[in-house]
Amino acid sequence: MIDPRRLRILRAVADHRTVTAAASALYLTPSAVSQQLSALEQETGHVLLIRGGRGVRLTAAGEILLGHTHSVLAQLELAEAELAAYAGGTAGEVTVAAFATGIAEVVAPAAGLLAAGHPDIRLRVRDAEGDESLPLVLGGEADLAVAVEYRGAPGEDDPRLSRVPLYAETFDAVLPAGHPLAAAGRVALAELAESDWIGPYPGNPCHDMVLLACELAGFQPRLVHSSDDFRAVVALAGAGAGVALVPRSALRGMELGDTVVRPVSGPAATRRVFAAVRRGAERHPLISPVLEALAKAAAGLSTG
Template identity: 35%
Template sequence: MLEIPLLHALYAVHKHGSLSSAAETLHITTSAVSQRITKLERETGQRMIERLGRGVRLTDAAVILVDYAERILSLVNEAESALDGHRGAIAGQLSIAGFSTAVRGLLPPAIIALKEKHPKLGLKICEDEPNMSIRQLVRGDVDIAVVQDWFNAPLDLPEGLMKASLLDDVADVALPAQNPLAQRHMLELDDLADENWITWTPGSVCHSWLMQTFRACGVEPHVVHTAADYSTQLALVSSGLGICLIPRLGREPVPPGVRVIGVRPLLSRHVYAVWRRESARRPAIRAATDALVETALPTELSYNTKTSFPADAPVSSS
């Protein structure tokens, strides 16, 4: 008889490509993963993995079994969610993935509130780009994903997911203090057409959105530098190397020599929580999404009171 832990080990190796990575995901040792695969091979009478350099490759028999394992594990997760819902327990483990500024500005207060109400609930935060978080959610690697998309570039969500709106996050432009535009109190999008841009790396949601927004206006943005976090982008702006867009959620104090100014038309992204439909009855999912909504509401209300900023005033999300 095929045991769930054995199937879980095989599926983890399939997803992550090595025994060590599978062990890290399952929170067991590499030796334990190897033992489970060996036991699965004995029970099926077929080889499951072959060594491939430092990694491993699944055999044809394992590929067949992985397809069934994915469905079986999904059903197990659904059954556990149904039992949790019947029991009404807010306990166990819950993992939440989120993009960087959500992890910094939204998740910590929501997690603190959640743990105060439900001390038996274990929580884990994972930082990742929205597209990766959605893939992790669909695979069952995380329970909730906090994602974002821009007003003119909606994120494509797969079937079987549910979502709750959290907030609309406004973005402002950050410029070197010596830039002539830095003396303005509000900027038009057209004012920025000839500027040198510092943005996220190609392939990221924010980089794609910036390119799409300006191209829709008939302008090709001149991207001179890319960086994978806003702190680095602001440091480059402070050095006079270009301008960047900075959302207000999770914003850190800007460095000296940088001015933050509002833009018309308003540039905003929508932030929301997403979870699997089969997990909707799980009380921990409902409690976590409620905590996220309650935390986001005062954050968004505070954003609505800030439509522009003096040219000489740093801005933080607090």
């Protein structure tokens, strides 16, 4: 009989590619992870991992078992959801990991909706960048993520997650008030090719979106200043330090100072925001109302 707890460890190792990283994500020691994997190999009668200098990779047998692991763990999530529903489990806490703007745009309004319609469901919110929240869900540290599409993000067909699209928003150009294009109605990104740029750090999904938008416009931006705080980005632009692309919702209600905000002509960067839970958990009586509240809070937010 295969122990499903060991299947969770196998998936963590497959996700993180090293025993040490998987152990950290699972709050276990590397030796405990190695012991559990050895026990899993004994249970299955197959070598599941090949250890190399830079990490581990799954054998063909390991890949086969990983495919079944996704289904087994999703079914266990579904079983827990149905048992909770049977027991009337409509009171409890749901941990939501979301990036700052997502918290302001949908998580906080959803909390208000839940307080009115489901007062026994309590949200615990964790601030996590758009690429950090999904690993928290997969690792069991959060029940639900509000995340953005980014390069390397799990796709809609990922067997580990169920996703609900929330909203999509465009990025606007933020220019110093004295910039030659400040008086233009719209700005073509190619016209900013020679400007200094301000943008998020590598690893932030918005960094990838800015780079991709500029590449499509035919140039690589000269990123001189870096900050993940869009207020800092706007302040630097107002000081004449450069130009930037900023998600529209992040600019809402912000003191813009000595900057102008202009829509971008042609293809523009777009941030697509979605909610995600471990596959099977979407029917849990605590999580399902939260997904519904997030979708309701996001209605009408999409910009284009």
